[in-house]
Amino acid sequence: MAELAPAVAHHFDDAEQQHEAATLGMWVFLATEVMFFGGLFTAYVAYRALYPGAFGHASNHLDVRLGTTNTAVLITSSLTMALAVRAAQVGAAPARIVRWLAATMALGSTFLAIKLFEYAHKFYEGLVPGPAFTYAGPDARQAELFFSLYFGMTGLHALHMVIGLGLLAWLVREARRGRFGRACHTPVENCGLYWHFVDIVWIFLFPLLYLVGRH
Amino acid sequence: MGSEHIAPVRLYVTVFACLLALTALTTAVAFADLGRASTVIMLAIAVTKATLVALFFMHLWWSERLTRLVVGGALAWLLLLVGLTLADVLTRTVLG
Numbered sequence: 001m002a003e004l005a006p007a008v009a010h011h012f013d014d015a016e017q018q019h020e021a022a023t024l025g026m027w028v029f030l031a032t033e034v035m036f037f038g039g040l041f042t043a044y045v046a047y048r049a050l051y052p053g054a055f056g057h058a059s060n061h062l063d064v065r066l067g068t069t070n071t072a073v074l075i076t077s078s079l080t081m082a083l084a085v086r087a088a089q090v091g092a093a094p095a096r097i098v099r100w101l102a103a104t105m106a107l108g109s110t111f112l113a114i115k116l117f118e119y120a121h122k123f124y125e126g127l128v129p130g131p132a133f134t135y136a137g138p139d140a141r142q143a144e145l146f147f148s149l150y151f152g153m154t155g156l157h158a159l160h161m162v163i164g165l166g167l168l169a170w171l172v173r174e175a176r177r178g179r180f181g182r183a184c185h186t187p188v189e190n191c192g193l194y195w196h197f198v199d200i201v202w203i204f205l206f207p208l209l210y211l212v213g214r215h
Numbered sequence: 216m217g218s219e220h221i222a223p224v225r226l227y228v229t230v231f232a233c234l235l236a237l238t239a240l241t242t243a244v245a246f247a248d249l250g251r252a253s254t255v256i257m258l259a260i261a262v263t264k265a266t267l268v269a270l271f272f273m274h275l276w277w278s279e280r281l282t283r284l285v286v287g288g289a290l291a292w293l294l295l296l297v298g299l300t301l302a303d304v305l306t307r308t309v310l311g
Contacts, residue, residue, distance in 0.1 A: 027286060030289070031286070031288065031292075034293055035296070038296050064245075075235060076231070079272075083224065086222065196268050196269075197273075200269065207258065214246050
């Protein structure tokens, strides 16, 4: 199937300028996302500065092995996403673009499955903040604060992953129709930017939540 | 086509290998007894990893100047947010 050449809207000089504008718009959106997650990171940093001991103890209740595995899974999904974008850029066959996108979706789903398993375990242990919160260690109130931040930050990150999977499913459908190629790959690129951004958020969440107060 | 640089597959795989190695390193640092330095080292590693992802996976290395300005602006505002908040929280006991 012939790829569709993107229509150049009348307010752009040419397809290249339109592509640059789309990329810039995506980065502006990601800048707002930086501030969105930035507020949560700031709350974490402030409370950790106030209660370093309690945060260290609470952090030891998280499973480092699962956290490290998920970090590797997400980094691998970023590689497959980058290769999907590249396949679209060089005008590869739709099947090849679809294959990299499907690999990214599989890895993203694996990440969420592991996260779900971790959440279930925390529910079982009574570490979910609220009336049922049970914590044997010292500074239970401050530990509850840590777990509030843990669920809030990883939960919003997971929501971003779910949205990312939805975008990828849409890309797969469009790629199957042969829509992407040398002349039209902006949608793949912009979804890629979003996916990599979500990866970067996790790159900071992992040491801050899982690795504080080990050794 | 300035913003349409096509990077070689080898570069992506190299960046990927570096990211995995840095993940292993940060976990090793966490379990070594380095005291307060370990948090600083782990954050430095995280910043390095994020920079690698942004520069190569997100093509910032080959991007337009305007795009870099947006990224720089986002980071500047983030530093203001964290910096000014910490300027309050960390000085409360000092100032009584």
